Each structure stands twice: as C-alpha cells, then as structure tokens.
Amino acid sequence: MEEKPYxxxxxxxxxxxxxxxxxxxxxVEGFSLRAVAKRAGVSHAAPAHHFGDVGGLLTAxxxxxxxxxxxxxxxxxxxxxxxxEKAVGAAFGYQDFARDRPALFRLIFSSAKPDAxxxxxxxxAEHAYRHLVGLIAALGGDESDVVAxxxxxxxxxxLALGGRLRGMSGLSMAEREAMVRSVISRILPxxx
Amino acid sequence: MEEKPYxxxxxxxxxxxxxxxxxxxxxVEGFSLRAVAKRAGVSHAAPAHHFGDVGGLLTAxxxxxxxxxxxxxxxxxxxxxxxxEKAVGAAFGYQDFARDRPALFRLIFSSAKPDAxxxxxxxxAEHAYRHLVGLIAALGGDESDVVAxxxxxxxxxxLALGGRLRGMSGLSMAEREAMVRSVISRILPxxx
DNA sequence: ATTCCATCCTGACACCGTAAAGATTGGATT
DNA sequence: AATCCAATCTTTACGGTGTCAGGATGGAAT
Numbered sequence: 235m236e237e238k239p240y241x242x243x244x245x246x247x248x249x250x251x252x253x254x255x256x257x258x259x260x261x262v263e264g265f266s267l268r269a270v271a272k273r274a275g276v277s278h279a280a281p282a283h284h285f286g287d288v289g290g291l292l293t294a295x296x297x298x299x300x301x302x303x304x305x306x307x308x309x310x311x312x313x314x315x316x317x318x319e320k321a322v323g324a325a326f327g328y329q330d331f332a333r334d335r336p337a338l339f340r341l342i343f344s345s346a347k348p349d350a351x352x353x354x355x356x357x358x359a360e361h362a363y364r365h366l367v368g369l370i371a372a373l374g375g376d377e378s379d380v381v382a383x384x385x386x387x388x389x390x391x392x393l394a395l396g397g398r399l400r401g402m403s404g405l406s407m408a409e410r411e412a413m414v415r416s417v418i419s420r421i422l423p424x425x426x
Numbered sequence: 427m428e429e430k431p432y433x434x435x436x437x438x439x440x441x442x443x444x445x446x447x448x449x450x451x452x453x454v455e456g457f458s459l460r461a462v463a464k465r466a467g468v469s470h471a472a473p474a475h476h477f478g479d480v481g482g483l484l485t486a487x488x489x490x491x492x493x494x495x496x497x498x499x500x501x502x503x504x505x506x507x508x509x510x511e512k513a514v515g516a517a518f519g520y521q522d523f524a525r526d527r528p529a530l531f532r533l534i535f536s537s538a539k540p541d542a543x544x545x546x547x548x549x550x551a552e553h554a555y556r557h558l559v560g561l562i563a564a565l566g567g568d569e570s571d572v573v574a575x576x577x578x579x580x581x582x583x584x585l586a587l588g589g590r591l592r593g594m595s596g597l598s599m600a601e602r603e604a605m606v607r608s609v610i611s612r613i614l615p616x617x618x
Numbered sequence: 619a620t621t622c623c624a625t626c627c628t629g630a631c632a633c634c635g636t637a638a639a640g641a642t643t644g645g646a647t648t
Numbered sequence: 649a650a651t652c653c654a655a656t657c658t659t660t661a662c663g664g665t666g667t668c669a670g671g672a673t674g675g676a677a678t
Contacts, residue, residue, distance in 0.1 A: 266634065288634095378609060386577050390573065390581075399573060400552075420613065459667095468627090471666095
C-alpha cells in the first residue's frame with residue numbers, strides 16, 4: 235500500500251514534519267538528523283539536498299517554531315479587546331507555548347544551532363518582537379515596558395520549564411495563571 | 427618536565443577544570459567528553475571512573491556553576507546595605523553571570539543533560555533560590571515578588587544572550603544597567 | 619611480602635554528521 | 649518523439665562521539 239517511488243514528491247515538507255515530531259520526542263539535545271530521515275522513510279543523506287546540514291533543518295524548524303509561538307499568543311489575545319488584557323493574554327500564550335512545545339521553545343530561545351543570520355528566521359523573530367511592541371504601544375508604554383513584558387513572560391516560562399521556579403512548580407493551572415497575571419500587572423505601564 | 431604517572435593524583439578536579447574550559451569554548455551543545463579527557467591529558471575512558479557518564483560530569487559542572495552564579499550575585503550585592511539596592515544588585519549580578527559565563531548559564535538553566543535529581547545539584551539550586559527569597563523577605567514581599575524578580579532578571583539575561591531582546595542589544599553597558607534598574611524597580615514591592 | 623582494588627588504558631561497537639559518487643527520474647530541449 | 653540534463657535520492661566511506669568490556673598499573677592494607 236505504501237509504494238516508495240524514488241522521488242518522494244514533497245520531501246522537504248515531510249522532513250519538516252518528521253523533524254518537529256523528532257524534536258518533540260527527543261528534545262533539541264537529542265535531535266538526530268539520521269533519525270529524522272529514518273522517520274521520513276528516506277536515506278540518511280537525503281536531508282542534505284533540502285537543508286544542507288543539520289543546522290539548516292533546525293533553522294527551518296525554528297522559523298516554523300516562531301509561527302507556532304505567535305499562534306499561541308494570538309489565541310490568548312483573541313478573547314478580549316482591552317489592550318491591557320491583550321498584553322496579559324500574550325503572557326499567558328507565552329506560558330502555553332513553553333508548556334505545549336518545550337523542545338521548540340528551547341530551540342528558538344536557547345540553542346545556538348539554528349543559524350541566527352538566516353533571513354527567514356530573523357524575519358520570524360522580528361515579527362514576534364514587533365507584535366509585542368504593538369501591544370505595549372497600545373498601552374502608551376515605551377521600550378522599557380516592552381523589555382519588561384518580554385523578559386517577565388520569558389523568565390517565568392523558561393524557569394518553569396527547567397523546574398527552577400519553586401514558587402510556580404507546585405501550583406494548579408488556575409493558580410499559575412493568577413501568578414502570571416499578578417506579575418504582568420505590575421509590569422505594564424500604569425493606567426493613564 | 428611533565429612526567430605522566432599512571433595515576434593522575436587528582437584527576438577529578440583536573441577533569442572539572444578541563445570541562446569548564448571546554449564548556450566555555452565549545453558551549454553546551456558542542457561539549458565532548460573525549461575532548462575534555464584529551465585536554466586533561468588522559469584517556470577517553472578515564473572520566474567514567476569519576477563521573478559515570480557525560481551527564482555525570484555535566485551535573486558536577488552545573489553544581490559548580492551555581493556557585494559561580496551565586497558569586498556574581500554576591501559581588502554586586504556587596505556594595506550596599508540597602509535591601510532594595512541589594513535586590514537590584516542581584517539582578518545586575520544575574521546579567522553579569524550570563525554575559526561572563528554564557529555556557530555555564532545555558533547548562534544550568536536550559537539544558538536537560540545535568541541530572542536534575544542529583545542531590546548536590548538540587549541543593550545548589552535550592553540555595554540560590556532561597557537567597558532570592560531572603561532578598562525579597564527583607565523588602566517585605568511575598569512569593570509573587572520572588573517570582574517577579576527571578577523571572578524578570580532571568581528573562582533579560584536569557585533573551586539578551588540569545589540576541590532576542592532588540593531593546594537591549596544595541597545599548598552601552600551603562601544604558602543596559604539603567605534598563606535593568608528600571609525594570610527591576612517597578613517589580614520590587616512598593617516602599618512601605 | 620602478598621593481596622587487593624581503585625585508578626587508568628586499550629580496544630571495540632553503535633551511532634552521529636558530512637562528503638563523494640552513483641542510481642533514478644521528471645522535465646526541458648531539440 | 650528522442651535526447652539530454654538537472655534535480656532528487658541512495659550507497660558508501662570517513663572521522664568523531666559515548667559507552668562498555670577487559671587488561672595494565674601501582675598504592676595501600678593485610
């Protein structure tokens with residue numbers, strides 16, 4: 235039933251899917267190009283033609299990761315029209331992304347393997363940053379407010395992932411959200 | 427001049443030093459047990475007797491890393507007696523550590539390779555956490571204040587390392603400190 | 619003096635990333 | 649329609665890595 239033509243047809247997309255699955259299972263540090271190829275049902279050297287080396291594949295996965303990241307933020311911001319509540323929603327989405335796709339989170343924010351000079355990856359990262367700037371601008375904040383929101387959201391997500399935030403690890407989901415809201419609230423520019 | 431006795435004498439310490447140097451040069455993702463052994467002038471299988479596997483060595487290095495981390499915080503807190511200024515100093519020290527020892531920073535906070543269940547590593551991490559709790563307690567804050575200070579400090583340091591904080595990457599050192607102070611100031615519990 | 623055992627080395631194996639060269643195929647050119 | 653070409657994928661090979669098994673060494677305890 236599974237005929238295997240010599241030419242795959244859309245191997246690039248298949249490798250991206252296999253790579254994302256492999257990433258989720260093994261994590262960035264356990265990521266293997268040969269395992270991705272095997273999962274896609276192709277020889278171990280095939281990926282080279284589409285992504286060059288392992289860094290190329292991880293760069294493409296990171297670019298895709300930023301899309302997933304943005305989607306998580308959007309999903310949480312969609313519920314309201316209040317700009318302040320939108321900023322809190324973005325922080326919630328940040329936590330969601332870290333919890334649901336930890337390997338992608340680590341790939342995007344804590345790995346040196348993706349090629350940071352890649353134009354598409356850079357554009358994806360820039361797009362996410364500009365989105366936060368827009369959120370803060372709607373609140374009348376400045377660049378320091380952007381840094382504060384960015385950093386607090388990222389810090390909570392990253393530390394929780396590593397199990398380093400003793401104050402959050404034992405909490406229920408509702409309690410965690412309350413904590414995130416509490417921290418973000420005092421960070422956002424005061425109501426004008 | 428360099429006689430090479432069969433028994434090294436203090437190979438464990440030598441491997442830790444070589445490992446830390448190797449970590450600084452290659453980063454966590456480029457870390458190699460064989461390279462560490464070669465740097466220490468010993469066979470590639472020698473480290474196993476002292477650390478078991480590569481995870482064991484990285485666990486020991488992470489434990490040591492927490493000491494270096496704490497030292498950076500202490501150095502910045504030492505300048506003042508004002509508890510509020512001490513908390514800001516801790517945030518400064520956090521940035522210093524990330525800048526001066528990026529690989530150690532990544533090993534401690536963003537790697538799955540160290541064994542999180544290791545008692546000594548756990549104790550070292552717990553010690554660092556309790557230190558922050560003490561800083562906040564001196565300000566009359568609660569657990570959410572600890573999370574806020576922890577997360578904001580960590581977020582700025584980690585994002586700056588990854589080059590993701592557009593708002594901080596172009597700044598001079600003085601400007602960066604001003605930014606850190608601005609963010610931390612609004613996070614600390616209000617003056618009573 | 620002899621035994622013992624922690625320490626360290628050598629050798630081997632499976633896995634990894636990458637490069638080179640060959641096989642296959644679809645599509646463009648003639 | 650026949651041919652060529654270039655893209656795609658496979659095979660093979662090489663050096664590097666972590667880990668295990670077994671052997672060598674030498675200090676310490678008996």
